[in-house]
Amino acid sequence: MNNSRFHTALRRACRSMRRAAISLFAGLSLTVGLGHAAEPVKVGVLLPYTGTYAALGEAITNGMKLAVSQAGDKLGGREVEYVIVDSEANPSKAPANMQKLISGEHADFIVGPVHSGVGMGMAKVARDEGAITIIPNAGFNAATGPLCAPNIFRTSFTSWQTAYPMGAVAKERGYDRVVTMTWDYGFGRESVAAFKEAFSKAGGEIVKEIYVPFPNVEFQAQLTEIANLKPDAVFVFFAGGGAVKFVKDYAAAGLHGKIPLLGSGFLTDGTLQAQGDTAEGILTTLHYSTELQNPANLKFLKDYRAAFGKEADIYAVQGYDTGRLLVQAMEEVGGNTEDRQALIAALASQRIDSPRGEWAFSEAHNPVQNIYLREVRNGRNVVVGTPAKGLADPARGCRM
Amino acid sequence: MDPAFLLIQVLNGVQYGLLLFLIASGLTLIFGIMGVINLAHGALYMVGAYLAFWFTSRTGSFWLAILLALPLTVLLGLVIERWFMRALYKRNHLDQVLLTFGLILVLNECQSILFGNDVHGVPVPAPFSGSIPLTDVLSYPVYRLFVSFVCALIAVGMYFLIQHTRLGMVIRGGASNREMMAGMGINVHTVFGLVFAAGTALAAFAGMISAPLSSVYPGIGDSVLIISFVVVVIGGIGSIKGAFLGALMVGLTATFGTVFLPELSGAVVYALMAAVLLWRPRGLFA
Numbered sequence: 001m002n003n004s005r006f007h008t009a010l011r012r013a014c015r016s017m018r019r020a021a022i023s024l025f026a027g028l029s030l031t032v033g034l035g036h037a038a039e040p041v042k043v044g045v046l047l048p049y050t051g052t053y054a055a056l057g058e059a060i061t062n063g064m065k066l067a068v069s070q071a072g073d074k075l076g077g078r079e080v081e082y083v084i085v086d087s088e089a090n091p092s093k094a095p096a097n098m099q100k101l102i103s104g105e106h107a108d109f110i111v112g113p114v115h116s117g118v119g120m121g122m123a124k125v126a127r128d129e130g131a132i133t134i135i136p137n138a139g140f141n142a143a144t145g146p147l148c149a150p151n152i153f154r155t156s157f158t159s160w161q162t163a164y165p166m167g168a169v170a171k172e173r174g175y176d177r178v179v180t181m182t183w184d185y186g187f188g189r190e191s192v193a194a195f196k197e198a199f200s201k202a203g204g205e206i207v208k209e210i211y212v213p214f215p216n217v218e219f220q221a222q223l224t225e226i227a228n229l230k231p232d233a234v235f236v237f238f239a240g241g242g243a244v245k246f247v248k249d250y251a252a253a254g255l256h257g258k259i260p261l262l263g264s265g266f267l268t269d270g271t272l273q274a275q276g277d278t279a280e281g282i283l284t285t286l287h288y289s290t291e292l293q294n295p296a297n298l299k300f301l302k303d304y305r306a307a308f309g310k311e312a313d314i315y316a317v318q319g320y321d322t323g324r325l326l327v328q329a330m331e332e333v334g335g336n337t338e339d340r341q342a343l344i345a346a347l348a349s350q351r352i353d354s355p356r357g358e359w360a361f362s363e364a365h366n367p368v369q370n371i372y373l374r375e376v377r378n379g380r381n382v383v384v385g386t387p388a389k390g391l392a393d394p395a396r397g398c399r400m
Numbered sequence: 401m402d403p404a405f406l407l408i409q410v411l412n413g414v415q416y417g418l419l420l421f422l423i424a425s426g427l428t429l430i431f432g433i434m435g436v437i438n439l440a441h442g443a444l445y446m447v448g449a450y451l452a453f454w455f456t457s458r459t460g461s462f463w464l465a466i467l468l469a470l471p472l473t474v475l476l477g478l479v480i481e482r483w484f485m486r487a488l489y490k491r492n493h494l495d496q497v498l499l500t501f502g503l504i505l506v507l508n509e510c511q512s513i514l515f516g517n518d519v520h521g522v523p524v525p526a527p528f529s530g531s532i533p534l535t536d537v538l539s540y541p542v543y544r545l546f547v548s549f550v551c552a553l554i555a556v557g558m559y560f561l562i563q564h565t566r567l568g569m570v571i572r573g574g575a576s577n578r579e580m581m582a583g584m585g586i587n588v589h590t591v592f593g594l595v596f597a598a599g600t601a602l603a604a605f606a607g608m609i610s611a612p613l614s615s616v617y618p619g620i621g622d623s624v625l626i627i628s629f630v631v632v633v634i635g636g637i638g639s640i641k642g643a644f645l646g647a648l649m650v651g652l653t654a655t656f657g658t659v660f661l662p663e664l665s666g667a668v669v670y671a672l673m674a675a676v677l678l679w680r681p682r683g684l685f686a
Contacts, residue, residue, distance in 0.1 A: 050508060050509070050512065050618070050619075051508075051618055051619040051622070052617060052618055052619040054512060054517035054618050054619075055516070055517035055518050055519070055618070058517055184665075210662065211662060211665075212658070212665070213665055213666030214666075215623060216666070217614055217623070218416055218654065220412040220415070220416065220544075220655070221409055221412050221413075221654075221655040221656075221658045221659055222658060223538070224405065224408050224409055224412060224538060225658075225659065227535060227537040227538035228402075228405050228535075228538075230537055240519055240617060241519050241614070241615045241617030241619075241620065244519050244521055244615035244617075245613075245614045245615050248521065248613075248615070249541075249613075252524075252531060252539075252541035252543075252544070253531070253538055253539060253540070254531050254533060254537065254538055254539025254540075255537065258537055259537070270518070270519065271519055273520075273521070274519050274520050274521030274615050274616075275521060276521060276523065
């Protein structure tokens with residue numbers, strides 16, 4: 001008796017649920033039908049969210065979303081849909097992930113990556129498929145060099161830009177004999193080559209180039225060698241955990257304060273807290289410092305802190321500029337992603353009022369930007385000069 | 401090349417080797433005695449490093465941090481053994497590899513959720529924060545020497561425990577014939593639980609003690625996993641003596657590889673492994 005009443009109730013409930021589902025479905029299809037013209041813009045994001053570069057992927061994503069949300073969470077009047085894929089900083093997965101975003105998701109824009117190896121795989125697919133790709137970090141020269149393409153943009157830097165100005169600075173400071181040291185991989189080699197190019201041109205001598213297998217962080221043997229060579233200064237490229245370890249080991253080996261340490265800015269960016277006193281006095285060149293006092297930067301730092309409860313860094317700036325680029329270009333074309341030529345032209349012509357100072361794209365679609373000289377003082381990257389104003393990458397090998 | 405320079409490089413090599421032994425010892429213990437391929441070894445190293453960082457930043461003392469973190473890692477080892485590994489002893493190696501690989505993913509994700517993805521440093525504890533001057537330019541950090549000393553101490557301790565105590569005898573017995581040991585009234589499950597917990601604690605302890613030397617960052621464990629396997633394979637799977645010798649060989653080879661063959665420095669360690677395996681296919685002491 002009880003049982004049968006229960007069944008009746010159940011059947012009634014099912015029926016009313018089905019009715020609700022049908023009306024819901026009808027409502028949905030109606031809104032979809034009406035909203036067809038304003039389908040959301042799909043932004044495919046291919047960044048690392050796990051592993052060594054996870055913090056970078058997170059900062060870039062935050063920065064980009066901040067810029068888009070400040071523009072009312074719309075691009076050219078259309079809603080935005082982010083399709084987020086973890087690149088795992090794994091180059092071998094880059095082509096497949098890229099295909100997933102292009103053919104599977106039909107993304108209008110693809111933003112990524114952090115890691116240059118992943119960038120290499122992405123750039124090749126982007127060239128073949130013509131997908132509009134915006135690189136918010138990976139600084140390998142080739143992306144805006146031999147691999148450059150009308151649909152590939154970069155809002156960050158080239159390894160050349162971050163190291164070349166240091167060559168002249170080193171010579172000016174009176175360093176004649178320099179040892180270079182870096183991980184043995186593309187970005188490290190490119191940074192050292194750019195430094196060497198400028199340093200040799202200024203009349204300096206590279207005593208030795210030391211390469212450490214990537215991502216090895218046991219530096220003791222090499223530090224012993226540096227102490228043995230007694231150069232005037234040491235130029236290095238390291239980043240993230242490796243940068244922390246290298247700077248601490250350098251100090252522990254007694255070299256800090258005896259042989260000045262120079263580097264491209266990643267050596268002391270996002271790592272200063274962990275490096276502590278051992279980083280004091282390190283000179284680096286980079287296209288940004290959180291200590292820049294321009295209004296755009298002050299506002300950005302404040303907004304970022306308010307939105308995410310943590311301090312912004314160089315990667316957040318690059319993400320933010322990527323977001324600004326999307327907002328400005330989509331506004332110019334009125335949200336129309338169908339006319340690719342117009343969209344690409346709009347992207348290429350934007351000037352970005354960035355926290356790092358205003359910049360625009362070069363012919364090869366890489367920022368023409370200031371490079372700042374920073375010195376670590378009291379745990380901050382204090383800007384002590386601008387050795388290169390409006391520096392453009394030579395874009396060797398780019399035919400577009 | 402002047403002899404002082406070479407001598408310092410020998411010191412570098414031995415010191416690196418001793419650290420590698422500490423990192424690899426837990427792996428060879430679990431592998432040799434339990435026959436389990438523990439891919440999560442690096443992740444456990446990471447757990448140790450992060451615990452050392454977290455407790456140090458909370459309590460302000462590195463030693464207190466180790467004291468608090470070690471029991472936690474023993475507990476973690478016991479839990480993993482009891483609830484995960486035990487079901488797989490009778491299954492083949494591939495299932496164990498899958499499980500421990502899964503543990504890597506889970507532990508890395510937990511790290512990301514609990515501690516975030518930033519790079520952290522752990523200050524070198526006070527009595528060892530200085531450096532000893534070796535030449536007019538180069539000094540040697542005291543903490544590195546201290547770590548070498550601890551590693552050597554652990555090596556001797558493990559050797560003594562396994563070769564010369566009753567517990568060691570039971571462990572060795574359990575490794576060679578599980579059923580027979582059970583038949584003699586020894587609870588093999590308890591022994592294996594202990595061994596796994598010890599292996600876990602060793603891996604985590606290596607992470608803790610190297611935290612002030614290196615930094616603490618996501619993926620820190622992945623970097624030690626491969627080199628640990630190289631050490632264990634060279635030494636012969638399951639042999640503590642072999643792991644010790646293998647670690648020293650790898651340390652010295654890596655150091656002198658970077659000095660004399662800088663172009664090939666990434667490959668010399670693997671060349672060493674290949675050479676050893678050609679000569680003794682099961683490793684030095686298997």
